[in-house]
Amino acid sequence: MRPLRNGPWIDTRQGDAMRKAIAPIVALIVAGAGLATFFALRTSPEPVMSTYFLMDTVLTVKTTGGDAATINEHLHALASDVDSMTSYYKAESETARVNAAAGKGPVSVSPEYAALVKAAVAVEAIDHGSTFDIAISPLSSLWGFTTEDFRVPAAKEISDTLAYSHSDQLVISGTTVQLRDHRARIDLGGIAKGYSLDVMEEYLHTIKLQPRQVIVDFGGNLLLYSGGRKHDWKIGIRDPRGQGIIGYVRSGDAFVATSGDYERYFERNGKRYCHIIDPSTGYPGTLNQSATVITDIQPMHGAIGDALGKVFFCSPAETQRSLFQTVESQGIVGIVLVDAAGTQSTLGPITFVPTAAQ
Structure with missing residues (x-):
């Protein structure tokens, strides 16, 4: 893959194409901008911290060693390129072109974009699209999440919209993408930030003067990079219903992603x-x-x-373990779950240390 060129939302809101065909799964998830706490070893020289706003969220890059300021700027540029390619809102993006042609025929897209869509569909296939689907966008709009005009739709509106809001509307052939129904839409917002971290990590490997470590926090998706030198990253898991963290896990270099119900939501009649x-x-x-x-x-x-992250967020406890067994050979270090009652659990060979035990 070549590098691309170039809140609480609490009622008020807060290359060459992919190197390989995507193996159906892997995982990530941990606190985002201001949501996770990292306890990284202090090194010299002092780290350079840069903060940007992109994809409707905060991107923070903290680099220690190497030409840190230049690295930060380049990582931001790479993420901006991914945004330009995948954005649901930018008229010139590949997503916008696919959506604008819904019901009209196939659209030619870049190899990178086609491979990303195929990766999303591979994840959907894990449980037949019942927990993650990039074609769910019309439902998001119905609830007001794409316009911020929040509402609770009638049951019939939801069932009618569901009929054309699944990936059976999506046809992928080589580097063309097509939506069958003129009302269908796709949105890569559930995978694009993670993909940005993939592009960043690949770039970091090409730097001759390697940084000592890089922490990228992209709205709930994290890249913890040290070139394999650091094995004791401490990753804090945010309290979904309060301030601070509920505990932490340790890891080597990793991708981390958190899906939660606490950043973007609205309330009606006391229901979230x-x-x-x-x-x-x-x-x-x-x-x-x-x-x-x-x-x-x-x-x-x-x-x-x-x-x-969305797959496990939308899965009941009785299916999470079997889902994990399906994907654990694909590089998953572990998963930390907090269910609707606030009960914590883990999957995989990780140890969760609760805050009270620290």
Whole structure:
């Protein structure tokens, strides 16, 4: 893959094409901008911190060693290129072109874009699109999450919209993408930030004067990079219903992604409606408060882990273990789950240390 060139939302809101065909899964998830706490070893020289706003969220890059300021700027540029390619809102993006041609025929896209869509579809196939689906966008719009005009739709509106809000509307052939129904839309927002981290990590490997470590925090998706030298990253898991963290896990270099119901949501009559729509029902997910997936550093694990966060967030406890067994050979370090009642659990060979035990 070549480098590309070039809140609380609490009612008020807060290359060459992919190197390989995507193996169906991996995972990631942990706190985002200002949501996770990292306890990284202090090194010299002092780290350079840069903060940007991109993809409707905060991108923070903290680099220690090497030409840190230049590295930060280049990582931002790479993420901006991914945004230009995948954005749901930018008229010139490949997503916008595909959506504008819905019901009219296939659209030629870049190899990178086609491979990213295929990666998303591979994740969907894990459970037949019942927990993650890039074609769910019309439902997100119905609930007001794309316009911020929040509402609770009638049951019939939801069922009618569900009929054309699944990936059976999507046809991928080589580097063409087509939507069958003129009302269908896709949105890569559930995978694009993770993919940005993949592109960043690949670039970091090419730098001759290697940085000592890089921490990228992209709105809930993290890249922890030290070139394999650091094995004791401490990753704090945010409290979904309070301030601070509920505990932490340790990891080597990794991608981390968190899907939760606490950043983008609105309330009606005392009920919380989050932005993660359950494709099986058309309603916002309610089974879990957060799902944090941690994966090792491999090509496309950032993207797939980002998507898998939604899979585990929308899955009941009785299926999460079998889902994990399906994907654990694909580089998953572990998963931390907080269910609707606030009960914490883990999957995989990780140890969760609660805050009270520190």
